[in-house]
Amino acid sequence: MSLNGGDVVVSTQMEEAPTFAPCLPVPNIQETVRKNPLKVPERYVRSEEEIEKVLYMPHFSSQVPVIDFGLLSHGNKNELLKLDIACKEWGFFQIVNHGMEIDLMQRLKDVVAEFFDLSIEEKDKYAMPPDDIQGYGHTSVVSEKQILDWCDQLILLVYPTRFRKPQFWPETPEKLKDTIEAYSSEIKRVGEELINSLSLIFGLEEHVLLGLHKEVLQGLRVNYYPPCNTPEQVIGLTLHSDASTVTIVMQDDDVTGLEVRYKGNWVPINPIPNALVVNLGDVIEVLSNGKYKSVEHRAMTNKNKRRTSFVSFLFPRDDAELGPFDHMIDDQNPKMYKEITYGEYLRHTLNRKLEGKTQTDATKIKECGI
Ligand SMILES: O=C(O)CCC(=O)C(=O)O
Numbered sequence: 001m002s003l004n005g006g007d008v009v010v011s012t013q014m015e016e017a018p019t020f021a022p023c024l025p026v027p028n029i030q031e032t033v034r035k036n037p038l039k040v041p042e043r044y045v046r047s048e049e050e051i052e053k054v055l056y057m058p059h060f061s062s063q064v065p066v067i068d069f070g071l072l073s074h075g076n077k078n079e080l081l082k083l084d085i086a087c088k089e090w091g092f093f094q095i096v097n098h099g100m101e102i103d104l105m106q107r108l109k110d111v112v113a114e115f116f117d118l119s120i121e122e123k124d125k126y127a128m129p130p131d132d133i134q135g136y137g138h139t140s141v142v143s144e145k146q147i148l149d150w151c152d153q154l155i156l157l158v159y160p161t162r163f164r165k166p167q168f169w170p171e172t173p174e175k176l177k178d179t180i181e182a183y184s185s186e187i188k189r190v191g192e193e194l195i196n197s198l199s200l201i202f203g204l205e206e207h208v209l210l211g212l213h214k215e216v217l218q219g220l221r222v223n224y225y226p227p228c229n230t231p232e233q234v235i236g237l238t239l240h241s242d243a244s245t246v247t248i249v250m251q252d253d254d255v256t257g258l259e260v261r262y263k264g265n266w267v268p269i270n271p272i273p274n275a276l277v278v279n280l281g282d283v284i285e286v287l288s289n290g291k292y293k294s295v296e297h298r299a300m301t302n303k304n305k306r307r308t309s310f311v312s313f314l315f316p317r318d319d320a321e322l323g324p325f326d327h328m329i330d331d332q333n334p335k336m337y338k339e340i341t342y343g344e345y346l347r348h349t350l351n352r353k354l355e356g357k358t359q360t361d362a363t364k365i366k367e368c369g370i
Pocket residue numbers: 221223237242249251257258297298299308309311
């Protein structure tokens with residue numbers, strides 16, 4: 001792929017809102033827990049090997065990079081260097097000084113908590129249809145035998161606005177739609193500035209990465225993890241990497257649950273009040289020819305407290321073409337990923353169960369042995 005990622009073009013042929021993937025119906029876990037808080041149904045129980053308890057290394061948490069977003073977006077060289085190291089070593093970091101109002105973050109948490117406290121009948125007015133993953137329900141369940149995650153989800157495609165499906169945007173609580181709108185518009189600002197900073201550490205002009213997206217799509221997934229009587233037996237969200245360019249997560253300030261793979265171990269991302277967590281998605285791995293990798297992560301539950309995470313995915317339009325940039329390929333770094341359109345890659349990923357990073361095989365050049 002050449003350095004010129006292409007101009008931002010709004011296609012006139014793609015006006016129809018995209019669908020993403022089907023998912024089998026699964027029980028609502030919040031209701032399951034409400035009816036019987038002590039019992040963990042069979043379909044949720046994991047083996048000890050899968051939980052990988054022995055690899056839990058909380059002492060690494062203090063090393064997760066923290067980046068000052070204000071400095072970064074002004075092109076501060078030191079912060080760009082920190083970003084480069086964070087992307088190479090971790091694929092995960094927290095950002096502070098991002099400029100989003102704390103009050104807005106809290107309002108979204110409050111109004112979403114109210115939504116999840118509604119009756120199941122009320123929430124099911126926005127239930128996901130069988131052929132797509134927008135609305136209230138679950139994702140990535142493709143077989144009746146699959147062990148299930150201990151979470152319920154609300155998923156909305158927020159940008160571009162013409163792709164919204166209003167039937168999935170909850171009418172109650174009344175303020176929910178506007179608050180999602182206000183929050184997502186701030187995430188869009190932060191996310192696009194972040195992609196510009198990534199463009200710089202790629203050694204490209206600032207706007208090349210964004211241009212390559214043709215148009216940035218943005219989805220919001222709210223994950224709701226009820227408490228679990230035996231949290232050591234279940235997983236809130238199975239280990240995976242995100243198919244996005246970048247993912248920006250707002251997590252609760254007082255509950256830990258997100259864990260990332262670091263040097264083979266599981267390291268919890270301890271919440272820093274009002275910070276946002278960022279992780280690189282598969283798109284960055286492919287474009288950088290593996291210099292910056294998407295990293296496996298998962299969410300765990302706990303016995304006493306529910307946890308909610310607000311996960312915004314920024315990703316390219318279906319017709320954007322992915323493949324490593326030419327300048328990321330040389331004798332020491334042979335080309336490791338094939339060209340693929342993003343739409344093809346995303347559908348491939350969403351039609352599978354979550355299974356680590358195995359979806360990235362679709363773009364890997366086999367002879368490289370990665
Ligand atoms: O709950 C979390 O913190 C992580 C969620 C996540 O990784 C996702 O929704 O893709």
